[in-house]
Amino acid sequence: MKEEWTDKLKTRLEHHEMTPPEGLWEGISEQMNLAEKPVRKSSFPLSKRWIATAATLLALAGFFTFYDFKDDATSSSPVNIAEKAESHQAPAQEQTPEEKPVGEEPAVPRMRSLLAQAVPANSKAAPAATESPEPSAPPVIAEEKVTETTADEKTAETSQASAQTARRIAQASSSPTPTYQQNDGKPYSEEGKSPHQWSFGLHASGGLLADNSHQQNNHYPISQSDPLSPSPISQYNGGENPQNETPIKASHRLPIRFGLKIGYQLSERWALQTGITYTYLYSEFTLVNRQQPAIEQRLHYVGIPLGISYQIWKNSHFRLYASAGATAEKVVKNSQKSGDSKINSHSDGEKPLQWSVNTALGAEYQPTKQLGIYLEPSLDYYFKDGTGLEHYYKEHPLSPGIEFGLRWHLNP
Amino acid sequence: MDEQLVARILQNDQRAMGLLYQRYVGILTSVCYRYVAQESDVKDVLQNSFVKIFTSLSTFKFHGEDSLKAWMTRIVVNESLNFLQSRKKMLFVEDERILRDLPDEEEVNLDRISDDELHQLIRELPDGYRTVLNLFVFEGLSHRQIAELLSIKESTSASQFYFAKRQLAKRIKDLKNKKE
Known part of the structure; x- marks a missing residue:
């Protein structure tokens, strides 16, 4: 029996090569990469990304830190002030009236019931400027989640080298080189596992982080009808008695806001967000030529934001995203005081609904898979609230803000 | 390297x-x-x-x-x-028909057939034949070792190899005839 030809078979085929199946390398990286998503294949070096992100944040932070909140117009009639507010209108305003009610109604009741079960009492917290919004419960939860995640990250091979190897592969680009017919053009390969679906966040924003003591030089006409007792300021009168006007100084502190957010991941990049917020607006009205104590106005709002966010970039510990949305807030308490006495005025009862739209850029640092700390500078536009109330939003309808918070990303 | x-x-x-x-x-x-x-x-x-x-x-x-x-x-x-x-349940069949079609001891000539074709012909062998042929020819295992690996009898391995060779030889011949 001649075996030689089979030996020749070996010689012929032992160096034989074939084209690997499509997507093989991606499958390998995916299989070895259990917890982390592959980094988007990009020629932009990591260090430069960092500089770009940091520069963007610094620029935004610098912008509103040095933003001069001094008002331009010093008119003496409410009509001019209203006109000035109109001139600030952002182009986005045209689109918003349609966007406002979309999707908000059905989402809200469900969200409310979810929120009702949520912990923090800080949504109605007193406006202490130094108060931290973190309740004591979440750090414990975060701790538990971290250990769970660590367990999940272990690969089938339990050696440490393999786990480290897996993470390194996870950070590699999606294809070594374009030698083979593979999907190496994909910038953001899909992971077999679904992304974290829900996220919850706590945040604080606005007056906490920027200079609070801006003085305005707005002049509001007031009525001279009763010189001795605290007179109603014309904003309360609705613009009556244009003669005999004494200018007053209005000082609007930056709003302070706390809130709870819920996010739902629609896809790899897009997420839906809503939540509940509490905002505090404080204003002081001083009658320039009077010796009476300033009128202190305190407006307490509860609001529901609704928005979408788009994840621009992500690596194992950081992510950059952009978001846009609208918020509806309602004044739940409106207090007007002068010294110790309460002022009776038309404005006392005003509890308007305040609409606003916003857009923001966010940067989030994730020390663990499920916990994130973020900073989100934004640009907001506040529509007129249909009342004569004067407050920060009326004074600065287009205003930048910054929000910082914590986020928990959960698996469904 | x-x-x-x-x-x-x-x-x-x-x-x-x-x-x-x-x-x-x-x-x-x-x-x-x-x-x-x-x-x-x-x-x-x-x-x-x-x-x-x-x-x-x-x-x-x-x-x-x-x-x-x-x-x-x-x-x-x-x-x-x-x-x-x-x-798959690897079946170790023995198709006797093969023995009729090719006289014994015929020399198999691998000229005028490409590597890709050879590779393809091996792929087309039934599971049992193919596995034993691969292990014997390419991995250099003995029938004893193959038998242990596949949980079959040593004699089964040997006969599977025999049938594999015969079938492959026939296919090669058929292919060459087709080409001419």
Whole structure:
């Protein structure tokens, strides 16, 4: 029996090569990469990304830190002030009236019931400027989640080298080189596992982080009808008695806001967000030529934001995203005081609904898979609230803000 | 070269992993196809093989030229066999008809047939024949070792090999006749 030809078979085929199946390398990286998503294949070096992100944040932070909140117009009639507010209108305003009610109604009741079960009492917290919004419960939860995640990250091979190897592969680009017919053009390969679906966040924003003591030089006409007792300021009168006007100084502190957010991941990049917020607006009205104590106005709002966010970039510990949305807030308490006495005025009862739209850029640092700390500078536009109330939003309808918070990303 | 590559991989150099993959994926794909045959199954088996290769690389010791290639090949072979034995019931049939069509002892000439064609013809052999032929010819296992590996009798291995050769020889002849 001649075996030689089979030996020749070996010689012929032992160096034989074939084209690997499509997507093989991606499958390998995916299989070895259990917890982390592959980094988007990009020629932009990591260090430069960092500089770009940091520069963007610094620029935004610098912008509103040095933003001069001094008002331009010093008119003496409410009509001019209203006109000035109109001139600030952002182009986005045209689109918003349609966007406002979309999707908000059905989402809200469900969200409310979810929120009702949520912990923090800080949504109605007193406006202490130094108060931290973190309740004591979440750090414990975060701790538990971290250990769970660590367990999940272990690969089938339990050696440490393999786990480290897996993470390194996870950070590699999606294809070594374009030698083979593979999907190496994909910038953001899909992971077999679904992304974290829900996220919850706590945040604080606005007056906490920027200079609070801006003085305005707005002049509001007031009525001279009763010189001795605290007179109603014309904003309360609705613009009556244009003669005999004494200018007053209005000082609007930056709003302070706390809130709870819920996010739902629609896809790899897009997420839906809503939540509940509490905002505090404080204003002081001083009658320039009077010796009476300033009128202190305190407006307490509860609001529901609704928005979408788009994840621009992500690596194992950081992510950059952009978001846009609208918020509806309602004044739940409106207090007007002068010294110790309460002022009776038309404005006392005003509890308007305040609409606003916003857009923001966010940067989030994730020390663990499920916990994130973020900073989100934004640009907001506040529509007129249909009342004569004067407050920060009326004074600065287009205003930048910054929000910082914590986020928990959960698996469904 | 291979040694340096492995050392780098063990230091978690992901570029080195990509290079190793590139260097050997062609050969390992060919090996996998030879065993698994079905195109739809090859990707899974190869993927598992590479993952196993990368994760157990720390256990590999160099012992000469081509030792890495041999080690990687053996992993692919093992994964392929696991697959064949778990997913498909490998049948060790003996088709007597083969014996009629080809006189015994005929010399098989491998000229005028390409490597790709040869490879394809092996893939087309029935599972049992193909597996034994692969293990005997390409892995150099004895029938005793094959029998142990596949949990069959040594005599079964030997006869499977015999039938495999005969069928392959016939196919080669048929192909050459078709070409002329």
